[in-house]
Amino acid sequence: EYATVRFSGIVPPVAGCWLGVEWDNPERGKHDGSHEGTVYFKCRHPTGGSFIRPNKVNFGIDFLTAVKNRYVLEDGPEEDGKEQVVIIGSRPVETIGFDSVVKQQSQLSKLQDISLRNCAVSCAGEKGGIAKACPNIRKxxxxxxxxxxxxxxxxxxxxxxxxxxxxxxxxxLRCPSGSAPLTGAFSALKVLVLNRTGITWAEVLRCASACPVLEELYLESNDIVISESGHLSTS
Structure with a gap:
């Protein structure tokens, strides 16, 4: 289950630290962010909130750790020089005759197209670590x-x-800090997919301004609509 942390602190009369979370699935929650008449945080749905202990939460891993978990393949025992065991994430898979593939994929610097969907990535990690390990990623x-x-x-x-x-x-995604335009991080970006992110039209314009060569932009299921006057808005 996915949720957004809206509150961190004490919730009397129970001792200890609590996290107030708003669930992506409001049916998972129990209240609207209030407890015994005190409002600790606000939810979009009257049953979208819960209080949970911090030790029950997975705060995720950094980008490079996720890449290594999914793409670093390790040679294992061999039989007659043909059989190998590779580790994909935590799952061992036996392969035969894939020596050259294993050798190439185990080198992060050669990765160009990667998928880290649903890998609990929450941050970039150590400064410069991504650029050093896998600088050639394009997708x-x-x-x-x-x-x-x-x-x-x-x-x-x-x-x-x-x-x-x-x-x-x-x-x-929350808006970037400060009022300045986004940095030149997206100077080569041609395709940007932002489906079901809750992005507003104002944020779309800000993102687009930072992508000078953008060719394709996907915004499905963000409640962005076109009014009768032809102007875009969010509902």
């Missing part, structure tokens, strides 16, 4: 992760200078 699927801010997306994209195709669908 990234980061849909349905735990990214909550455009700032983290910028930190990732800024290290992928050849990035042309980026899918951020199903991430609830």
């Amino acid at each position: 990234v699927d980061l849909s349905k992760n735990l990214l909550s801010s455009w700032d983290e997306v910028i930190h990732i994209a800024d290290q992928l200078r050849h990035l042309e195709d980026l899918n951020l669908s199903e991430n609830k």
